Amino acid sequence: MTGEAQNASKLTVTDLHKRFGALEVLRGVDLVVPAGAVISIIGPSGSGKSTLLRCVNRLEEADAGEIALDGMPITRLRGRDLDAVRRRIGMVFQQFNLFPHRTVLDNLTMAQRVVSGVPRRAAEDRARSLLDRVGLAEKAHELPGRLSGGQQQRVAIARALAMDPEVMLFDEVTSALDPELVTDVLDVMRRLAEGGMTMVVVTHEMSFARDVSDEVLFMDQGVVVERGDPATVFTAPAHERTRRFLDRVLHP
Amino acid sequence: MDVFLEQYFDITVMSESFDKVLLGFWMTIQLSLIAGALSMVWGLVLALCRTSRSWMMLPLRVAAVTYIDVFRGIPLLLVVLLISGSLPFIPGLPEWIRAPELFGRPDVYWFGVAALTLTYGAYLAEVYRAGLDAVPPGQTEAARSLGMSHRRALRHVVLPQAVRTVVPPLLNDFIALMKDTSLVQVIGIVDVVRAGREVQGETFNSSALTLGALMFLVVTLPLARLVDRYLRGRQPVRKALA
Ligand SMILES: Nc1ncnc2c1ncn2[C@@H]1O[C@H](COP(=O)(O)OP(=O)(O)O)[C@@H](O)[C@H]1O
Ligand SMILES: [Mg+2]
Numbered sequence: 123m124t125g126e127a128q129n130a131s132k133l134t135v136t137d138l139h140k141r142f143g144a145l146e147v148l149r150g151v152d153l154v155v156p157a158g159a160v161i162s163i164i165g166p167s168g169s170g171k172s173t174l175l176r177c178v179n180r181l182e183e184a185d186a187g188e189i190a191l192d193g194m195p196i197t198r199l200r201g202r203d204l205d206a207v208r209r210r211i212g213m214v215f216q217q218f219n220l221f222p223h224r225t226v227l228d229n230l231t232m233a234q235r236v237v238s239g240v241p242r243r244a245a246e247d248r249a250r251s252l253l254d255r256v257g258l259a260e261k262a263h264e265l266p267g268r269l270s271g272g273q274q275q276r277v278a279i280a281r282a283l284a285m286d287p288e289v290m291l292f293d294e295v296t297s298a299l300d301p302e303l304v305t306d307v308l309d310v311m312r313r314l315a316e317g318g319m320t321m322v323v324v325t326h327e328m329s330f331a332r333d334v335s336d337e338v339l340f341m342d343q344g345v346v347v348e349r350g351d352p353a354t355v356f357t358a359p360a361h362e363r364t365r366r367f368l369d370r371v372l373h374p
Numbered sequence: 375m376d377v378f379l380e381q382y383f384d385i386t387v388m389s390e391s392f393d394k395v396l397l398g399f400w401m402t403i404q405l406s407l408i409a410g411a412l413s414m415v416w417g418l419v420l421a422l423c424r425t426s427r428s429w430m431m432l433p434l435r436v437a438a439v440t441y442i443d444v445f446r447g448i449p450l451l452l453v454v455l456l457i458s459g460s461l462p463f464i465p466g467l468p469e470w471i472r473a474p475e476l477f478g479r480p481d482v483y484w485f486g487v488a489a490l491t492l493t494y495g496a497y498l499a500e501v502y503r504a505g506l507d508a509v510p511p512g513q514t515e516a517a518r519s520l521g522m523s524h525r526r527a528l529r530h531v532v533l534p535q536a537v538r539t540v541v542p543p544l545l546n547d548f549i550a551l552m553k554d555t556s557l558v559q560v561i562g563i564v565d566v567v568r569a570g571r572e573v574q575g576e577t578f579n580s581s582a583l584t585l586g587a588l589m590f591l592v593v594t595l596p597l598a599r600l601v602d603r604y605l606r607g608r609q610p611v612r613k614a615l616a
Contacts, residue, residue: 179519181515202523205522205523206521208520208521213516217512219510219516220516221513221516221517222535223534223535223538232530233520233521236526236530237520237526278516281520282519282520285520
């Protein structure tokens with residue numbers, strides 16, 4: 123990463139708070155994602171990782187704090203402006219959430235056509251080249267239900283990429299997969315990172331977090347406990363809580 | 375035994391009344407198709423009002439819930455009578471509501487259609503609602519995260535899936551609606567049941583009604599089988615998705 127890219131923050135989260143009823147899920151989270159950087163977020167289940175990503179994409183409304191994309195606050199956007207910002211942020215879910223009633227190709231063309239008004243031919247060309255990139259060109263006319271979990275997740279990634287997003291959010295995208303299907307999905311994400319995509323990756327795949335990310339965040343109970351370059355966080359964590367978590371997931 | 379057969383299955387009565395009963399059945403079919411189509415649209419509108427989330431739609435949501443509760447809670451026959459026996463006598467109403475004679479059909483015809491639509495719209499709204507609720511929230515979230523507005527997500531992602539899951543119950547309710555069209559005979563529409571009754575009154579023989587029943591079965595039995603096939607056909611799909 124060049125120094126210049128490091129200065130340009132693509133996505134900035136400042137002092138984010140979120141509660142569900144009495145439960146305080148995010149208690150002042152800060153996050154700076156430079157353009158082209160890959161940030162991995164690790165942490166025990168229930169620590170608020172998904173909620174953080176969902177707040178960034180405004181699927182969940184934060185109670186306090188600020189989210190900015192390219193320096194522009196997006197926390198209070200509504201209606202069309204909000205839709206336009208969501209288009210710039212791609213999201214991939216643990217459960218894929220492909221549209222089961224439409225073919226793989228339609229899954230990739232639908233939003234291009236109804237949101238961006240791309241003509242059918244152009245949308246399909248783009249969809250096919252993306253399917254090719256995730257190694258699923260021959261599945262274009264299948265229904266998602268006929269694909270394996272790993273294939274579905276790769277389609278979901280391609281679907282998000284079809285909107286040409288500036289940031290991609292990944293929420294434990296391999297957690298619902300059989301172990302032997304995880305590698306293909308991680309390979310796609312690795313290549314995406316190499317291609318310069320700005321990515322925030324919530325994951326339990328520690329080797330991916332270590333090898334691919336520019337920065338690793340450890341979250342617990344709604345706060346970022348520790349952050350740093352992967353080598354430091356994984357080999358010499360500064361906090362006891364991080365150490366215990368890593369101990370548990372690396373040597374089960 | 376012979377007496378029984380003659381009362382219900384007298385071939386002579388059946389053949390002599392065939393044209394009249396068939397004409398009545400044609401009326402039944404017309405009412406069913408028109409009221410069926412209208413209540414499918416009306417039910418969907420009601421369901422969308424009822425399931426809307428935004429606070430701006432709150433009054434509409436309350437109105438929809440009230441409407442659905444009321445019309446599911448009172449007999450269709452009552453609705454038929456309330457419409458046909460009142461609308462013509464309310465002076466302030468426009469002519470096309472007091473005495474609708476659209477497309478060359480008499481006003482009672484449209485009163486019947488209106489009553490069936492009002493009542494079945496409420497039933498179908500509940501069917502659609504179940505279908506809408508059955509679409510996982512992740513579907514809307516995926517659509518929204520691609521930049522689709524709420525309306526577009528509903529139209530392209532949620533509704534198509536909801537409608538697919540409710541085809542069998544919709545068909546079941548259509549069968550029920552078709553049978554319930556016989557209630558509109560009380561306001562003077564000669565449907566298949568009314569036609570059969572008139573023959574029964576003249577001949578003291580019920581075979582024309584039996585004939586009417588057979589005509590119903592010709593339509594309702596294949597529909598019921600269709601529902602079965604649809605439900606069976608969907609099983610493997612559901613397994614594949616699980
Ligand atoms: N919609 C919701 N309503 C109520 N509680 C929620 C909701 N979503 C998440 N939570 C709670 O918030 C906490 C954090 O959840 P989440 O962000 O999913 O954690 P993680 O992704 O780190 O496992 C959990 O205790 C969870 O039960
Ligand atoms: Mg989670």
